Amino acid sequence: xxxxxxxxxxxxxxxxxxxxxxxxxxxxxxxxxxxxxxxxxxxxxxxxxxxxxxxxxxxxxxxxxxxxxxxxxxxxxxxxxxxxxxxxxxxxxxxxxxxxxxxxxxxxxxxxxxxxxxxxxxxxxxxxxxxxxxxxxxxxxxxxxxxxxxxxxxxxxxxxxxxxxxxxxxxxxxxxxxxxxxxxxxxxxxxxxxxxxxxxxxxxxxxxxxxxxxxxxxxxxxxxxxxxxxxxxxxxxxxxxxxxxxxxxxxxxxxxxxxxxxxxxxxxxxxxxxxxxxxxxx
Numbered sequence: 001x002x003x004x005x006x007x008x009x010x011x012x013x014x015x016x017x018x019x020x021x022x023x024x025x026x027x028x029x030x031x032x033x034x035x036x037x038x039x040x041x042x043x044x045x046x047x048x049x050x051x052x053x054x055x056x057x058x059x060x061x062x063x064x065x066x067x068x069x070x071x072x073x074x075x076x077x078x079x080x081x082x083x084x085x086x087x088x089x090x091x092x093x094x095x096x097x098x099x100x101x102x103x104x105x106x107x108x109x110x111x112x113x114x115x116x117x118x119x120x121x122x123x124x125x126x127x128x129x130x131x132x133x134x135x136x137x138x139x140x141x142x143x144x145x146x147x148x149x150x151x152x153x154x155x156x157x158x159x160x161x162x163x164x165x166x167x168x169x170x171x172x173x174x175x176x177x178x179x180x181x182x183x184x185x186x187x188x189x190x191x192x193x194x195x196x197x198x199x200x201x202x203x204x205x206x207x208x209x210x211x212x213x214x215x216x217x218x219x220x221x222x223x224x225x226x227x228x229x230x231x232x233x234x235x236x237x238x239x240x241x242x243x244x245x246x247x248x249x250x251x252x253x254x255x256x257x258x259x260x261x262x263x264x265x266x267x268x269x270x271x272x273x274x275x276x277x278x279x280x281x282x
Contacts, residue, residue, distance in 0.1 A: 002202055003032045004195075007045050008058035010037035011164050012231045012241065013081055013187060016213040017058070019220075025213070029205040039142040043115035049074050055195045056206070060085070060116040061188050061252070062123075065260050067114060068279050069270045073193045075281040076257075077203060080214075082248030085186035087120050088162040090146075090174040095154035100178045104130050109140045109149050109158040117159050122267045124159065124180040132267055147173055163241045167232055183263070184256050185248060196281060214247035251280060 004026075008014045017035060020026060026033040036054070038045050042063035048054045050072045057064075058080050068074060091097045097106065104125075110118040118137065125132050138156065140149045146158045147168065159180065168174045189210075191203060217223065224242060228235045254276045264270045 001027070001030055001032050002199070003034060004056060004199075004202065004206065005034050005036065005054045006056040006058070007036050007038050007048055007054045009041055009045075010039055011161065012227050012233070012238070013245070014058055015227060015230065016210060016217050016247070020209050020213045025209045026206065029209065031202060031205060033206070039144075041111045041115045041117065041142070043112035043118065046072055046114060049190060049192055052192065052194075055192055057190045058187055059190050060119075060182075061184055061186060061256075062119045062182070062260055062264065063114055063116050064188060064190050065257070065279060066119065066264055066270055069261075069264075069272075069274060074190045075193060075196060076188045076252050076279050077191050077196075077281045078189050078207065078251050079185045079187070079248030080189050081187040081245060082185040082250075083244060083246040084181040084183070085116070086162040086244065087116075087124070087159045087180045087182070088165050088169075088176045089124065089178045089180060090150070090158045090160065090165060090169070090176050091156070092150040092154045093172045093175045095150070095175060097155060097157070097177070100128065103157050103177070104128070105134070107136045107138055107153070107156045109146050109156050110137050111141055111145075112139050113137075119264070119269065120159055120180060120182065122269060123183070123263065126267060127180065143168075150174065163233060163237055164231075166234070166237050170234070184260055185252065188252055191281065211249040215249060217247060218242060254280070 042060040045057045045059050046067035049057050108121045122132050140146045150156055169176050224238050228238045261273045
């Protein structure tokens, strides 16, 4: 039995992995897949991969591409979620801020540098025509940290996945001022180069299993109720999310890779455009 350490956020996107683990689908292939939730998100996961504390990760596309350009020894092996991520733009429920336009000079709470909440704040600001050189950030680590910080500073805003934060909006903790979708497929599967060199056949087995589960995921009987109960979401919110979400089973395209790099370069978040082989596993 071979052990593989995999990391991902504790969100509804990753239920196919948990179902496959629970069904023993990886054990049947001689693989002990050890899953660890990382609530801090992409920036933390990139660090764990770089430090060799995980073999694989389910990571936001833009965050991983930025990390690879900075020398993280990992490759993208395929898309995981091929649809965009819908980033909700939140302030405290007691905030005097009422519109996106009022956020131009507001401080932004982020989980950490290089995270999706960090990079998408730049994308959103650029979309609005704001001066991205003037953005100010406060690191809050995770969603709980965001709740604490926004409550204490009602003129701060925070971007996080729309449906994950929906219960906080419903309970009157956050107020959502709008949404910002990623302009590209949102999640990819990342694997350390050392693992790819040593265990390419194990990777093949892992991808075969998860691609079977994701391709059949929406047709699982009562999957909407399972997701609703497990992640504390309203049933109609889960059904809405499922209607907007598609899982991918193919490699990220070179065109998409170039599009992400060009956007990051225009924001001065990377220094150069690199070749596809720097990022994509053959």
